[in-house]
Amino acid sequence: MVPTFRAAARKYSIEPATRAMKKLLDWLKGNTPHDAVAEWERRGRPVPPPHVVKQRVLRTYAERFQLQIFVETGTYRGDMVEAMKPLFHKIYSIELSDALLRKPGVASSRTLTSN
Numbered sequence: 469m470v471p472t473f474r475a476a477a478r479k480y481s482i483e484p485a486t487r488a489m490k491k492l493l494d495w496l497k498g499n500t501p502h503d504a505v506a507e508w509e510r511r512g513r514p515v516p517p518p519h520v521v522k523q524r525v526l527r528t529y530a531e532r533f534q535l536q537i538f539v540e541t542g543t544y545r546g547d548m549v550e551a552m553k554p555l556f557h558k559i560y561s562i563e564l565s566d567a568l569l570r571k572p573g574v575a576s577s578r579t580l581t582s583n
Protein backbone atom coordinates (compact mmCIF):
# COMPACT_ATOMS: atom_id res chain seq x y z
CA MET A 469 0.00 0.00 0.00
CA VAL A 470 1.30 3.48 -0.86
CA PRO A 471 0.99 5.83 2.13
CA THR A 472 -0.58 9.20 1.54
CA PHE A 473 1.72 12.19 1.59
CA ARG A 474 0.06 13.34 4.85
CA ALA A 475 0.69 9.94 6.48
CA ALA A 476 4.30 9.94 5.33
CA ALA A 477 4.78 13.50 6.60
CA ARG A 478 3.48 12.40 10.00
CA LYS A 479 5.55 9.21 10.08
CA TYR A 480 8.83 10.87 9.17
CA SER A 481 8.21 14.04 11.24
CA ILE A 482 8.42 16.33 8.23
CA GLU A 483 5.18 18.13 9.08
CA PRO A 484 6.96 21.36 10.12
CA ALA A 485 8.85 21.34 6.81
CA THR A 486 5.62 20.63 4.93
CA ARG A 487 3.87 23.53 6.66
CA ALA A 488 6.79 25.85 5.93
CA MET A 489 6.71 24.73 2.28
CA LYS A 490 2.97 25.41 2.06
CA LYS A 491 3.46 28.87 3.56
CA LEU A 492 6.26 29.54 1.07
CA LEU A 493 4.11 28.39 -1.86
CA ASP A 494 1.21 30.55 -0.65
CA TRP A 495 3.58 33.50 -0.39
CA LEU A 496 5.04 32.83 -3.86
CA LYS A 497 1.52 32.56 -5.30
CA GLY A 498 0.60 35.78 -3.54
CA ASN A 499 -2.07 34.03 -1.44
CA THR A 500 -3.06 35.84 1.75
CA PRO A 501 -5.35 35.00 4.69
CA HIS A 502 -7.84 37.33 2.97
CA ASP A 503 -7.81 34.98 -0.07
CA ALA A 504 -8.53 32.01 2.22
CA VAL A 505 -11.57 33.79 3.68
CA ALA A 506 -12.81 34.82 0.22
CA GLU A 507 -12.46 31.23 -1.01
CA TRP A 508 -14.23 29.89 2.11
CA GLU A 509 -17.13 32.34 1.57
CA ARG A 510 -17.28 31.46 -2.14
CA ARG A 511 -17.67 27.77 -1.17
CA GLY A 512 -20.64 28.58 1.10
CA ARG A 513 -18.79 28.89 4.43
CA PRO A 514 -18.25 25.16 5.12
CA VAL A 515 -17.13 23.91 8.55
CA PRO A 516 -14.43 24.32 9.69
CA PRO A 517 -13.76 27.94 8.79
CA PRO A 518 -10.20 29.14 8.12
CA HIS A 519 -8.15 29.77 11.24
CA VAL A 520 -8.20 33.50 10.63
CA VAL A 521 -12.02 33.48 10.88
CA LYS A 522 -11.86 31.71 14.26
CA GLN A 523 -9.33 34.30 15.41
CA ARG A 524 -11.66 37.09 14.33
CA VAL A 525 -14.56 35.58 16.35
CA LEU A 526 -12.39 35.30 19.46
CA ARG A 527 -11.10 38.85 19.01
CA THR A 528 -14.69 40.13 18.73
CA TYR A 529 -15.69 38.42 22.01
CA ALA A 530 -12.51 39.52 23.78
CA GLU A 531 -13.16 43.14 22.85
CA ARG A 532 -16.93 43.14 23.36
CA PHE A 533 -16.73 41.62 26.85
CA GLN A 534 -13.26 42.97 27.73
CA LEU A 535 -12.03 39.47 28.46
CA GLN A 536 -8.62 39.07 30.12
CA ILE A 537 -8.20 35.29 30.25
CA PHE A 538 -8.37 32.84 27.34
CA VAL A 539 -8.83 29.11 28.03
CA GLU A 540 -8.50 26.69 25.13
CA THR A 541 -8.99 22.94 25.12
CA GLY A 542 -6.86 21.60 22.30
CA THR A 543 -3.52 23.36 21.74
CA TYR A 544 -2.53 21.36 18.65
CA ARG A 545 0.40 23.36 17.21
CA GLY A 546 -0.22 26.42 19.38
CA ASP A 547 -1.39 28.61 16.50
CA MET A 548 -4.35 30.05 18.43
CA VAL A 549 -2.19 30.67 21.49
CA GLU A 550 0.20 32.68 19.32
CA ALA A 551 -2.64 34.61 17.68
CA MET A 552 -4.31 35.43 21.01
CA LYS A 553 -1.18 36.55 22.89
CA PRO A 554 -1.70 40.25 22.11
CA LEU A 555 -5.35 40.12 23.22
CA PHE A 556 -5.33 38.39 26.62
CA HIS A 557 -3.43 38.88 29.87
CA LYS A 558 -3.35 35.16 30.55
CA ILE A 559 -3.74 32.14 28.29
CA TYR A 560 -4.33 28.55 29.38
CA SER A 561 -4.23 25.97 26.63
CA ILE A 562 -4.75 22.31 27.44
CA GLU A 563 -3.60 19.55 25.10
CA LEU A 564 -4.64 15.93 25.49
CA SER A 565 -2.08 14.43 23.13
CA ASP A 566 1.25 13.61 24.77
CA ALA A 567 2.79 13.26 21.32
CA LEU A 568 1.90 16.88 20.52
CA LEU A 569 3.14 18.08 23.89
CA ARG A 570 6.51 16.49 23.19
CA LYS A 571 6.89 18.45 19.95
CA PRO A 572 9.27 21.38 20.28
CA GLY A 573 7.49 24.69 20.09
CA VAL A 574 4.07 23.36 21.07
CA ALA A 575 4.31 23.33 24.83
CA SER A 576 6.64 22.34 27.60
CA SER A 577 3.79 21.67 29.98
CA ARG A 578 0.03 21.24 29.86
CA THR A 579 -0.51 24.90 30.55
CA LEU A 580 0.79 27.74 28.45
CA THR A 581 0.61 31.23 29.79
CA SER A 582 1.54 34.53 28.28
CA ASN A 583 2.41 37.92 29.81
Ligand SMILES: C[S@@+](CC[C@H](N)C(=O)[O-])C[C@H]1O[C@@H](n2cnc3c(N)ncnc32)[C@H](O)[C@@H]1O
Nearest residue numbers: 541542543544545546547548562563564565568
Ligand atom coordinates in the same frame (compact mmCIF):
# COMPACT_ATOMS: atom_id res chain seq x y z
C1 LIG B 1 -8.55 21.28 16.01
S1 LIG B 1 -7.14 21.00 17.02
C2 LIG B 1 -7.02 22.51 17.94
C3 LIG B 1 -6.55 23.68 17.12
C4 LIG B 1 -6.14 24.88 17.94
N1 LIG B 1 -7.12 25.18 18.98
C5 LIG B 1 -5.97 26.06 17.04
O1 LIG B 1 -6.91 26.83 16.88
O2 LIG B 1 -4.88 26.22 16.46
C6 LIG B 1 -7.77 19.91 18.29
C7 LIG B 1 -6.76 19.55 19.38
O3 LIG B 1 -7.49 19.19 20.54
C8 LIG B 1 -6.86 18.11 21.18
N2 LIG B 1 -7.90 17.52 22.03
C9 LIG B 1 -8.93 16.72 21.68
N3 LIG B 1 -9.74 16.47 22.74
C10 LIG B 1 -9.22 17.17 23.79
C11 LIG B 1 -9.59 17.33 25.15
N4 LIG B 1 -10.67 16.73 25.64
N5 LIG B 1 -8.83 18.10 25.94
C12 LIG B 1 -7.74 18.73 25.46
N6 LIG B 1 -7.31 18.62 24.16
C13 LIG B 1 -8.05 17.85 23.34
C14 LIG B 1 -6.34 17.27 20.05
O4 LIG B 1 -5.25 16.46 20.45
C15 LIG B 1 -5.90 18.36 19.05
O5 LIG B 1 -4.55 18.71 19.26
